Amino acid sequence: MTAATEPGRTAPRKPLGLPLLVLAAAQLVISLDYNIVYVALPDIGSGLGFSDHDLQWVVSAYVVATGGCLLLGGRAADLLGRRRMFVLAALLYAGSSLVGGVSESPGVLIAVRAVQGIGGSLLFPATLSLINTLYDEGPDRNRALAVWSAAGAGGLCFGSLLGGFLVEAFGWPAVFFVNVPVAGALAVAGWSLFPGDGPVDRSRHFDVAGALTATGGVTLLVFLLVRAPAEGWASPTALTSAALSAVLLTLFAVIETRSRDPLMPARLFAHRGLLTAMGVTALFSATFSSVPYFLTLYFQTVHGYSAIATGLAFLVPAVVVALGTQAGERAVSAFGTRRMLVGGMALGAAGAAALGLALTSDGSYPALLPGIVLLGLGQGAAWTGMWIAASAGVAPEDQGIASGLASTTLQVGGAVGLAVLVAVAGGVGQNGSGPGLLDGIRTAVLVIVGGIGCGALALLLLPRATGTTAAEGTSGP
Numbered sequence: 001m002t003a004a005t006e007p008g009r010t011a012p013r014k015p016l017g018l019p020l021l022v023l024a025a026a027q028l029v030i031s032l033d034y035n036i037v038y039v040a041l042p043d044i045g046s047g048l049g050f051s052d053h054d055l056q057w058v059v060s061a062y063v064v065a066t067g068g069c070l071l072l073g074g075r076a077a078d079l080l081g082r083r084r085m086f087v088l089a090a091l092l093y094a095g096s097s098l099v100g101g102v103s104e105s106p107g108v109l110i111a112v113r114a115v116q117g118i119g120g121s122l123l124f125p126a127t128l129s130l131i132n133t134l135y136d137e138g139p140d141r142n143r144a145l146a147v148w149s150a151a152g153a154g155g156l157c158f159g160s161l162l163g164g165f166l167v168e169a170f171g172w173p174a175v176f177f178v179n180v181p182v183a184g185a186l187a188v189a190g191w192s193l194f195p196g197d198g199p200v201d202r203s204r205h206f207d208v209a210g211a212l213t214a215t216g217g218v219t220l221l222v223f224l225l226v227r228a229p230a231e232g233w234a235s236p237t238a239l240t241s242a243a244l245s246a247v248l249l250t251l252f253a254v255i256e257t258r259s260r261d262p263l264m265p266a267r268l269f270a271h272r273g274l275l276t277a278m279g280v281t282a283l284f285s286a287t288f289s290s291v292p293y294f295l296t297l298y299f300q301t302v303h304g305y306s307a308i309a310t311g312l313a314f315l316v317p318a319v320v321v322a323l324g325t326q327a328g329e330r331a332v333s334a335f336g337t338r339r340m341l342v343g344g345m346a347l348g349a350a351g352a353a354a355l356g357l358a359l360t361s362d363g364s365y366p367a368l369l370p371g372i373v374l375l376g377l378g379q380g381a382a383w384t385g386m387w388i389a390a391s392a393g394v395a396p397e398d399q400g401i402a403s404g405l406a407s408t409t410l411q412v413g414g415a416v417g418l419a420v421l422v423a424v425a426g427g428v429g430q431n432g433s434g435p436g437l438l439d440g441i442r443t444a445v446l447v448i449v450g451g452i453g454c455g456a457l458a459l460l461l462l463p464r465a466t467g468t469t470a471a472e473g474t475s476g477p
Helices: 018-035 038-048 057-080 082-101 106-134 139-170 179-193 208-231 236-258 266-270 272-302 307-313 315-335 337-358 365-391 396-424 434-461
Strands: none
Touching (some): 038 057, 038 106, 057 106, 057 396, 082 106, 082 179, 139 365, 208 396, 266 272, 272 307, 272 337, 272 434, 315 337, 315 365, 337 365, 337 434, 365 396
16 A cells, blocks of 8 residues: 555655646636636627627637547647646647737637637646656645645636626736736746656657547537537537547547557556546536536526626635645545545535525525535545546556546536536526526535435445555555
8 A cells, every 4th residue: 555545644744846836826727717707708798799609609619629638638748748738738828818818709719718728638637747747646746636626626716706807807808818927927937847858759659540539529529518408419410419429439449449559548447546536527527516507596696696796705615625625635644535535525415415405595695604615625625536546556657648538537527417417407597587597506406416425325335456446545456
């Protein structure tokens, strides 16, 4: 059993250094960039002449591009160099954000958001694989992942608040311009602080056919999951996307069995800890990550909160989730990764249940706090634990693709989960009203309770292999 998660073991703590500060800042940028445009959408729509039907693509273009290219980004980090990909991704963010701020047409802005999504698909696995290679498996890596997780949690919730302030003070282009100096500074800091990648290993070949089929297949799958709930699952667009995605992903599977240096090495599928972590990331995104959507509807549509008030309402969840990430890292050292994940998910389920019961037409914000606190602590702990599990026992040369696999299931799980929850809740959305809206929100949250609870139970009952596994907090077969 490694020192990464052996229950009861402690190790002397040492400073993690400036590189971690840069990596945490990169995760903050990724999280902010995903959320900061939400409150700017009405101004973007009126300023650039978007139709109501097309405005959603300011968000969806980012989601589709990120989800489709994560596998490619993960393998590129392994083969072409983690520092190189980190710097390239940061420069993509800076350049595309500059173009976004001066955009004068809907088409250009949607293209910018797609390029930002590609930047995210390169930056996320590069950042995560840098953490997993710069810091040894064990307490140091766990602490680094906890700091990185806290930065992401902060960005997810502070994005709405920052976006509201920037739009009111400077107009919608400010939500793009703010990324330019930050992403540029990340590129310079990454090049200066991270160890050099060395020459590209010419003995390892980039699986071009696998990259093209995987990227195309996953991109179409995410596009389907984003588009179909609005257009209908039997629409020509949905059916065509589903068929093409199935064909490309089938071709990808065939190519991978014959490739000399596959994009997705088969040996990773023998790593039960990584597979378990992928399942947890999908469930996490489908459940925990869907709560803010329904809370936003509750705050703005049921209770009439303004954009700024909604951002302020998410400050408490942001702080609590950040605290949960730190508690999760310590719990891993004390109890092991699997026990901590089960405990975090059980805590989250209890919090979601309390939150669901407190969602009433005349309820106050303080009445939501017990549920928010329990849910946030469980969410933060589970977030840290699942990334610890995904990296444990994976060889350094495979850390990029392992990060890409786990983050791809995170994206796909979120798209599937939200689509299912919206359908179960009766199609609730921004234009909903009346008692049916509140009933739908409450129904969705209670379904989330069941999903998290079932996941915790499945993880608890997961049979142990001979020896130990990463899902239990250690490496192994």
